[in-house]
Amino acid sequence: xxxxxxxxxxxxxxxxxxxxxxxxxGFAFAGVAMSWVRQAPGKGLEWVSTIVYSGAxxxxxxxxxxxxxxxxxxxxxxxxxxxNSLRDEDTAVYSCVKxxxxxxxxxxxxxxxxxxxxxxxx
Amino acid sequence: QxxxxxxxxxxxxxxxxxxxxxxxxxxxxxxxxxxHWYQQLPGTAPKLLIYDNSNRPSRVPDRFSASKSGTSAxxxxxxxxxxxxxxxxxxSYDSSLSAWVFxxxxxxxxx
Numbered sequence: 001x002x003x004x005x006x007x008x009x010x011x012x013x014x015x016x017x018x019x020x021x022x023x024x025x026g027f028a029f030a031g032v033a034m035s036w037v038r039q040a041p042g043k044g045l046e047w048v049s050t051i052v053y054s055g056a057x058x059x060x061x062x063x064x065x066x067x068x069x070x071x072x073x074x075x076x077x078x079x080x081x082x083x084n085s086l087r088d089e090d091t092a093v094y095s096c097v098k099x100x101x102x103x104x105x106x107x108x109x110x111x112x113x114x115x116x117x118x119x120x121x122x
Numbered sequence: 123q124x125x126x127x128x129x130x131x132x133x134x135x136x137x138x139x140x141x142x143x144x145x146x147x148x149x150x151x152x153x154x155x156x157x158h159w160y161q162q163l164p165g166t167a168p169k170l171l172i173y174d175n176s177n178r179p180s181r182v183p184d185r186f187s188a189s190k191s192g193t194s195a196x197x198x199x200x201x202x203x204x205x206x207x208x209x210x211x212x213x214s215y216d217s218s219l220s221a222w223v224f225x226x227x228x229x230x231x232x233x
Contacts, residue, residue, distance in 0.1 A: 044124065044227040045168065045211055061221055095167060105215040106174065107222070108158040112167040
């Protein structure tokens with residue numbers, strides 16, 4: 001059974017930093033791309049970042065580019081999201097998501113974690 | 123403002139059929155990128171409902187189907203059940219943004 005468990009969410013002041021982690025199990029973690037998707041309270045889904053299976057390439061939404069950094073440790077089946085210069089509008093539940101599909105541009109999100117709440121407020 | 127446009131809400135009585143539209147542009151759906159659909163039940167994480175335009179994961183009942191044409195896609199739910207009440211999201215890739223994009227979501231109410 002695929003399991004994705006996020007941790008690290010917290011209340012942080014604007015301009016602050018936070019590191020999210022995701023522990024994965026039930027599949028060959030080192031062989032698949034992974035993403036972070038967020039959902040602001042009462043709002044829709046927003047793709048944040050994707051990292052390929054090896055960690056060699058990462059992609060970011062314009063809204064977080066230059067402030068967030070995705071990484072992975074395939075030896076520990078763990079995905080991370082380093083978030084800096086946090087803004088009020090970054091407040092959301094951040095979900096760790098497993099990707100599937102053959103072509104990068106047609107990748108889809110086949111398993112989701114329950115998410116970790118990040119609140120940015122003074 | 124989402125890149126993919128969905129109606130905010132749809133509704134139907136038990137047993138009826140409802141459709142959810144997803145309208146994009148020439149840089150996403152119209153560029154032949156696949157469309158995928160997700161179901162988010164209240165208070166839970168999203169689940170994959172349809173992938174690659176019209177394919178269902180084995181656990182998804184065949185009451186759910188989807189299609190794509192031109193710059194739009196649609197999700198159809200037949201034999202509506204109370205348990206189908208949820209938010210539904212379409213998703214594709216946008217070449218202008220170099221980003222995976224979601225629709226704004228559609229809330230389905232079963233009357």
